[in-house]
Amino acid sequence: MIKRDLGGDHHDAIFRPSPADAGDCHQGGREPWLLVALPEIPSGKIYGESAKSDAEAAFAALQGEAFALPDHPENARIGAEISPWGPALAISYPAAPVDDLVAASLAASSAWAEAAIETRVGICLEILARLNRQSFLMAHATMHTTGQAFAMAFQAGGPHAQDRALEAVALAYAEMTRFAPRADWIKPQGKAAPLEIEKHWTILPRGISLAIGCNTFPTWNSYSGIFASLATGNTVIVKPHPAAILPLALTVRVAREVLAEAGLPADVILLAADRADAPLAKDLVTRPEVALIDYTGSNAFGDWVRANAGRAAVFTEEAGINTVTLAATEDFNAVCANLAFSLALYSGQMCTAPQNIYIPAEGIETDQGHKSFDEVAAGIRAAIEALLADPAQASGICGTIANPATLQRVAEARGLGKIIRDSAPLASGRSATPLLLAVNEDDRATYEQERFGPIAFLIRMRDADTAITKAADLARSKGAITAALYDTDEARISRAIRAFAGAGVNLSINLTGNIFVNQSAAFSDFHVTGANPAGNASLTDTAFVANRFHRVMWRRPISDRTAASGAN
């Protein structure tokens, strides 16, 4: 049994045996936010005894078939997903020209905008409840599009993504109801009757919200934006990555069912399936009707989106280079084991996975005495070997490689430094274990760029303070979503806290045991700070929801309306 959670960066409770035994979060005061709602354990006791077999049957039934999205705009069928675990899915999805999608979205917009806040929020919650019940099916869909192992696919594709969505809905609700919907303004006028004006505010959505999904975490990375936009009254067009359509197609189907049952237009949410050789993203981004864009992907396309989005508000998660600085430790084995897991998990294809491990050239002090650079490298290597010794466990941790280009990148990276540990395929799927390379501080061109996938550099640095400074500088210039530090010197830890905060990157200090730098939690982690090039938005802070709608007022003398009522 793997004594670790495999959900990656997407949860706030590890191996929670039952909801009653769930982790608790003690807030330091002020607003207590909704905590874990959706169980992350793929257990029949929670999801129903037949959930697992039902989902297997449902997933098998989807393959080779036309995916049904009743009443969805459609003038063609597309779909060419191939599981990184092997089989082609051979599922076809409805496709429609951008003009048709925009027209359908606009046609649905008034009814959705005019629905009560509570109606929209209730529908979002119902969608999430139904998605939660489909978590086993979503696990298969996620596994066979992202290449994640089943446990991660269940958690990250299912309950953790749903938690993110719930977080967005809760914050959107709080924000929409933050100010009074009516205020009376009363002004004395000396001897004359006072001026009395009633003011009323309506929540006005921005327009069409476009969600551009990614290959590796199609639901987790998209749900926050989709649900924040839905709750605030925007219609949504979901454009999945062409290699990972199914998880979002299932999501859109559930949402459309709930909308239709509530008597609202199903086209409030639409699927913009496209092909890698005929992408729709640019056409959608530049449409003036698109007023919100949630984008996960490369910095280069992120820059293009920003420059071409016109008046649309743009929320991005882009690429970065995450670092670990090893300065000292009182538990060397635990550090190596913790890092080994972080490096191996989903073969480094997480936005939170570390790439650069900075180690002082003279080595570090540990509970096992001084360890040289080479001894530290050997320790990490050995921990990875131990972690991946059992083939089934190795596959369960590493999963597969989502994109063949990543394998090519691993192959090319072998020449970039001294190989400490070579990457190798596992028995199952298109897979690759971590490649560890030792390089020198001067090799900046090698390690100061993102090399997405199971590629990590052990970097021989002048000293620990230099490592902290360089790691923070890199986060500032190239972006980073996570940083980690292992140290025992409290003064240096304080300097590091200041340095990484200044670079806008979340820092994890001395993590060992069952908590990993690649893990972040809904409800308290403000995943991605928005403060460096790795993304301009946080999941999910106030800015993520507050800019998805506006307030519009009407005002009128109270006496005037009273008179009118009296006259009626």
Added chain:
Amino acid sequence: MIKRDLGGDHHDAIFRPSPADAGDCHQGGREPWLLVALPEIPSGKIYGESAKSDAEAAFAALQGEAFALPDHPENARIGAEISPWGPALAISYPAAPVDDLVAASLAASSAWAEAAIETRVGICLEILARLNRQSFLMAHATMHTTGQAFAMAFQAGGPHAQDRALEAVALAYAEMTRFAPRADWIKPQGKAAPLEIEKHWTILPRGISLAIGCNTFPTWNSYSGIFASLATGNTVIVKPHPAAILPLALTVRVAREVLAEAGLPADVILLAADRADAPLAKDLVTRPEVALIDYTGSNAFGDWVRANAGRAAVFTEEAGINTVTLAATEDFNAVCANLAFSLALYSGQMCTAPQNIYIPAEGIETDQGHKSFDEVAAGIRAAIEALLADPAQASGICGTIANPATLQRVAEARGLGKIIRDSAPLASGRSATPLLLAVNEDDRATYEQERFGPIAFLIRMRDADTAITKAADLARSKGAITAALYDTDEARISRAIRAFAGAGVNLSINLTGNIFVNQSAAFSDFHVTGANPAGNASLTDTAFVANRFHRVMWRRPISDRTAASGAN
């Protein structure tokens, strides 16, 4: 005595005799916001018996001199302000290259970012308190750069602008302290010791904030952005309109004094004075260090800013066309008087001033019986004549024309329709009273564009419902900050509420007496919705402040830190 407030769109209390007698605002629930804090009456009883004469002396002393900004970057002196009331101010301001300004701003950034939230907010409040005490001087500075009459210059340039700033500071404080600064995350681990992680969040400002001011309301339109950015820890570069530098130079001076007294770098706020023939705005907008931009001005330059701002967040107030729809009234004289004042106030140079007055071709029902289109037009004309009959009162309402191009626009507009009332200069300053033109519904090219200044169209519409629809459509396509409706048909009023809300424009219904469509209030009006082309941001909602900073976390096992403390 002028029985009206002259502060225009910038206040929420009219002729408040004393703070104790101030208007009250009854919120319908939830967060009660800070209400009026700064008295708007230019009275010696409030501001000190010598405040008026002191300010006159201080203003006289500024003229013809080099404006002192101690320790401000400076390699040249510029300044060519000419009062629309007559005299050239002949004040020179320190000027510096953009490189120097950005470098100075960056050098000041760490100290400001690391100051406690309460320190920054306290400094903002002290700046505002001192600005408030200088309100008489600010009135002169505003009057002689914008051309406003004294009473409006006092209110809009002084306490109303300060109210806006206070609103932004209060909301920024609420947002920065909305979430807990620390949370402990505790996760049971079966028989093993629970995982216990402490999480801490720091407020991280975005960077340099650029405020691009306008000619007509240099402080009122800029203070919200300047103070929201300051409170959230950003350094600010203030780029005034070259014709209205003095009010913002005074502001920057006061702010730098308070900062220096608090032991913080004065360069937290800088003045980027420029010349009309050598503007700095584009150079500043495109600097990567500029992370926030508050802009007031034309849509064309607003589009340029959006396309060239890179990763900077952009908040704009741009141009629009405000409408009034006359459908019916039970107090014809009061409607005409109310509209007359709205049209004459500061000669239509307010972002909230109406331009298009839609009137059914068949006329309207009133308390005086049916009034034909021509009778309605005559009524409005007569009300303007009555309002402006006394030369001193006329000058006190109309003020002068800020920009000579506006006079040219008035001259050219005379040929655009049938002249109902001609524009004419007043005795004082470069002035122009309202030009009223009658046009037909078909003359869309004439009236469906902004004609900034004292130009209004009386438009002969098919019927009232058509007028409402067209007015809302125009707000949606060209932008609008205000809309007004006079009607007695409750069903049509309901349709209008829906139509204008859908167009994202605030609607005033049946305003008569001492409340005007061009007036908006700090603390409850969310001035500019952000929901149509007249601006992408509201003063001041959550979105206006929440995106000016990020949250950055560090987390660490509690046991780890406890152990470290024990070891110390």
